[in-house]
């Protein structure tokens with residue numbers, strides 16, 4: 001197993017666990033009762049194997065819609081979504097999803113260990129290996145001592161750790177997360193953010209993380225995709241040059257972190273006002289503004 005620094009230093013294509021995710025001209029229009037809703041107009045981007053990319057944008061911008069299309073849970077109206085070169089037409093093997101509503105994603109009649117084990121049974125992983133994976137991942141998320149407890153006996157943050165352990169135990173190539181920490185307290189949220197980065201670095205998997213929290217997106221991501229308002233396009237693909245080792249206090253106090261936060265905040269404000277291209281955006285802190293001395 002590589003140390004975090006080694007993983008970050010490797011070329012991204014060399015990541016062992018990840019797979020390339022490609023989105024080309026994705027469009028999604030909801031039809032049904034009432035007027036059609038064009039949730040996503042034209043999204044094109046790529047997530048390289050082993051990359052951790054965050055997605056932010058105004059409320060209703062289509063972040064969840066995008067994630068559902070990536071997960072194969074929702075068919076695109078047009079355009080292509082592919083994983084490792086293969087089109088995604090249904091939930092692909094090798095992909096795991098963690099949603100915000102951990103309360104609904106765990107089975108209350110199953111113990112923590114049984115919840116984590118369930119997808120492994122469906123994947124037909126042999127019993128001995130299942131036990132190993134359950135033990136390893138519960139230890140990794142700090143829940144080894146509650147393996148026999150039931151989800152309703154745990155706090156919200158612990159339940160979300162179970163959901164993360166279940167996703168990781170599955171040994172996915174790609175992990176999709178949709179506002180997974182929105183319902184936990186700030187302290188737990190910081191711990192879970194660090195947990196995601198630690199697991200990501202250890203496993204080398206590809207991660208797409210949707211959040212409406214700009215600070216969280218910058219803290220976690222190697223890139224932040226800022227979406228426009230509906231009908232949605234990528235307003236800017238922002239590179240996050242904060243290095244591999246991040247620390248809740250040091251990184252968030254870094255001048256580069258402050259610069260990125262200001263820039264992404266301005267972009268989201270512009271997006272809310274209907275700006276759909278960088279050429280039309282009025283930014284007082286463009287992406288390449290150097291940090292202020294002493295900031």
Ligand SMILES: Nc1ncnc2c1ncn2[C@@H]1O[C@H](COP(=O)(O)OP(=O)(O)OP(=O)(O)O)[C@@H](O)[C@H]1O
Nearest residue numbers: 030037039058059060061062063064065066212230
């Ligand atoms: N099943 C559906 N039928 C019709 N419209 C839908 C459906 N699901 C979502 N929408 C609409 O598509 C648009 C995008 O919704 P989506 O939930 O993807 O946005 P979001 O960026 O995740 O929002 P938020 O940040 O508030 O969670 C919204 O206008 C929403 O009302």
